[in-house]
Amino acid sequence: MKGHLTRNLFPEPQKTKGRVMSTIAAFYSGKSILITGATGFLGKVLMEKLFRTSPDLKVIYILVRPKAGQTLQQRVFQILNSKLFEKVKDVCPNVHEKIRAIYADLNQNDLAISKEDKQELLSCTDIVFHCAATVRFDDHLRHAVQLNVTATQQLLLMASQMPKLEAFIHISTAFSNCNLKHIDEVIYPCPVEPKKIIDSMEWLDDAIIDEITPKLIGDRPNTYTYTKALGEMVVQQESSNLNIAIVRPSIVGATWQEPFPGWVDNLNGPSGLIIAAGKGFLRAIRGTPKAVADLIPVDTVANLTLAVGWYTAVNRPKSTLIYHCTSGNFNPCYWGKMGFQVLAAFEKIPFERAFRRPYADFTTNTITTQYWNAVSHRAPAIIYDFYLRLTGRKPRMTKLMNRLLRTVSMLEYFLNRSWEWSTYNTEMLMSELSPEDQRVFNFDVRQLNWLEYIENYVLGVKKYLLKEDMAGVPKAKQHLKRLRNIHYLFNTALFLIAWRLLIARSQMARNVWFFIVNFCYKFLSYFRASSTLKV
Ligand SMILES: CCCCCCCCCCCCCCCCCCCCCCCCCC(=O)SCCNC(=O)CCNC(=O)[C@H](O)C(C)(C)COP(=O)(O)OP(=O)(O)OC[C@H]1O[C@@H](n2cnc3c(N)ncnc32)[C@H](O)[C@@H]1OP(=O)(O)O
Ligand SMILES: NC(=O)C1=CN([C@@H]2O[C@H](COP(=O)(O)OP(=O)(O)OC[C@H]3O[C@@H](n4cnc5c(N)ncnc54)[C@H](OP(=O)(O)O)[C@@H]3O)[C@@H](O)[C@H]2O)C=CC1
Incomplete structure (x- = not known):
């Protein structure tokens, strides 16, 4: 399909109130866009930005499954009525009409999309943003392959039948090749072909899969990073037919600027640990203070992704370009410094009903980690459970602590290493943007002030995850x-x-x-x- 398009892909920049309109925003006007994973952390921010900057877009199709007793419509209603979408309603009052939820389950072959819906998607879609994935580190290989590899393959197959398609943007992770220290903007092959893995998942039983999983993932830490790497290979195999780009974000954190600072809605990455530390559960963590904390705000990822969508559609690069969306080589922050900043933020913004005073430190070896786990984590939990028993209540702290320590042990891999990602494509893209696009779709993290960002992050965790009011701060203190x-x-x-x-x-x-x-x-x-x- 490369080179098939004859339509005007270079819309003339328009003027709005004396200011030249963003070329990227103009590009998305009138477009039909398909987003997978739109109910997720990144998907929501991406969708919000699209509606806010290109309210004239034709429609956003989102692939959704019913979840937690909610129908598709209820889920969409909840998203559109959330705080994140408050600004959208001002610029795009008919946003409800421009969003079309399509039933889909990426766990199922053919994605469980109905014939009619599929037909509509095939004939109307201009751009695809594929964000959906399982981001659980310890997912069973069968499930991770289904979501991160097979579903990607099936979506690509659908994309190849879309006559109007201008670009397919695949969201991967900067850690898909975390077994390497220096990562270039290329797709690294995995020893076993994705097709073979997909086939074998169909006939191997769970016990055998469990046995071969460590051998397959090799020196990667989990099934997540392994299957994301396989997903990239699948993308590469389809890239001759399609106009594709890959965005690889590092650790995605709360919003930096847009639509407002500090917005976050799940516990992944640092957010859960910020709660655990702020509530006084987490007192020590095995981490290297001098390792780079490669956090990237979610709105920065959304901006880069939209810029990539525009660039890929307009310039139709000959090969699949990969964009690293990382902060380390532009504006590095280190875990030690970030830890201090988080603790300092707790002084100003304490969380309510803390278990202990927030005080956490990085430990650098296994013995000290085990010592602190025993003394600072398990012992207080046991004492507290004893107190709960004495007062006739159900003990729960030891269980909670064990889960927290398990989570922490899974994140430790990323707290004890630094990676270098080359960013030529990201820098090239930045230089291709007009000044107005650089402002509206800002992904230049050199401008990010970490201290301010972390403070807003902690505030966002308090407000949007813990649902705590600032009025409760004196009581918390x-x-x-x-x-x-x-x-x-x-x-x-x-x-x-x-x-x-x-x-x-x-x-x-x-x-x-x-x-x-x-x-x-x-x-x-x-x-x-x-x-x-x-x-
Ligand atoms: C020096 C001085 C000062 C020093 C100060 C020192 C410290 C200062 C403190 C502040 C530190 C600031 C720095 C922070 C460092 C962050 C490092 C992040 C690295 C991330 C790298 C990511 C790289 C890759 C990026 C990507 O590309 S991928 C996107 C990232 N993907 C994930 O982050 C999924 C992780 N999670 C799972 O993989 C599953 O969660 C699983 C863990 C298997 C459990 O699984 P399981 O036990 O089955 O149970 P769940 O149901 O899942 O959870 C069970 C319960 O734990 C809850 N909980 C789920 N998560 C988390 C989480 N994180 N943290 C906490 N809790 C969590 C959940 O709410 C539920 O609570 P409940 O509801 O029971 O009350
Ligand atoms: N968060 C991070 O730190 C990083 C994320 N990434 C990548 O960014 C992308 C988005 O991640 P993020 O938003 O954080 O993840 P979330 O877990 O918040 O969102 C995942 C999305 O995928 C959807 N999904 C999962 N399973 C299915 C299914 N069976 N059928 C239909 N939809 C499904 C979810 O839908 P539902 O709401 O129904 O569960 C949700 O919309 C992923 O590709 C991830 O690998 C990359 C680097 C870091």
Whole structure:
């Protein structure tokens, strides 16, 4: 399909109120866009931005499945009525009419799209953004392959039958090749062909898949990164027929600027750990303070993705271009510094009903990590559960702590390494943008102030994830003060008990004790005598 299009792909920049309209925004006007994963973190921000900047777009098709007792329509209604979409309603009052939810389940072969819907998609779609994926690190290989590889393959097959299609943008991850230290903007082959993996998933049973999974994923840490790499290979295999680009974001965090700072709606990546640390559950984590914390705001990813969609459709590059959407080589921040900034933000923006005072540190080796896990994580949980039992309540803290430690152990891989991603294509794209597009679709993270971003992130976690009001801050601060006093009291009592036990059992401890008491007595006597003499 490359080179098939004869329509005007270079719309003349229009003027709006004396300002030249963004070329990218103009490009999406009148377009029919298909988004998968539109109910997810990135998908929602992408959709919001499209509606806000190109309210004249024709329609956005979204592939949705019913979930948690909600129908497709209820899910769409909830998204459009959420805080994230507040600004959209001003610029695009008929947004409800421009969104078309299509029943789909990427877990099923042929994606479970009805014939009529499929026909409409095939004949109308101009651009595809494929965001849907399973992002669970420990997903069973069969499920991860189905979502991240087979579904991608099927979507590409559909795309190849779309006569109007101008570009297919595939969202991968910067960590699809996390087994390498330096990652170029190329697709690295996996030892086993995706087709073979897809075929084998059909006839192998779960037990055998479990057995071969470590061998297949090799030096990657999980099934997620492995299947995302396979997904890229599938994209490459289809790239001769289609006009495709791949965007590889690193660790996607809360919004930086748009539609407002600090918006976040799930626990993935840092968000869950920020809650765990802010509530005082997480006190230590195995991480390398000097490793780069390659976080990228979700609105930056959305802006780059939309710019890539425009560039790919308009310029039709000869090969599949890969865009790294990372912060490390533009504006690096390190885990140690980020940890300090998060802790500093908790001082200003404390979370309510904390279990303990927020104080977390990075540990650098397994022994100290195990020590802190025992002393700072498991022991307080056991003591608290004991207290719950005593007061006739159901113990729950140990279970919660075990889950948290399991989650943390899965994230540790990414906290102890740094990667270098080459960003020639991203920089090239930046230079291709007009000043107005650079402003409207800003993905230049050199302008990002980490301190400000982290503060807004913590505030966003408090407001949008924990649903806590800022009015509760004085009470939260009071609660933390009480926890501090309990902490001091507990430590003093513990010390006195330990010391008393030691003195009762050891002659040496008794000698040390008498020596200290004697020394203090003599010092005080001397001090009293010298002050009497002075008078
Ligand atoms: C020096 C001084 C100061 C120092 C200060 C020091 C510290 C200061 C503190 C602040 C630190 C700031 C820095 C932060 C570092 C962040 C590193 C991030 C690296 C991420 C790299 C990502 C790279 C790749 C990026 C990508 O390309 S992919 C996108 C990323 N993908 C993910 O992040 C999925 C992860 N998750 C799962 O893979 C599944 O969650 C699974 C874990 C298997 C559990 O699975 P399971 O046990 O089955 O249970 P769930 O039902 O899932 O969860 C069970 C329960 O845990 C909850 N929970 C789910 N998640 C998380 C999560 N994160 N954190 C916490 N809780 C979580 C869930 O709500 C549920 O709670 P409940 O409802 O029970 O109350
Ligand atoms: N978050 C991050 O840190 C990073 C994410 N990425 C990539 O960005 C993309 C988006 O990630 P993100 O938004 O964070 O992920 P989310 O988990 O928030 O969203 C995943 C989306 O995929 C959809 N989906 C999952 N399974 C199915 C299914 N069986 N049928 C239909 N839809 C399904 C989900 O729908 P539903 O709401 O129904 O579950 C949801 O809309 C992914 O490709 C991911 O690999 C890359 C780097 C980092």
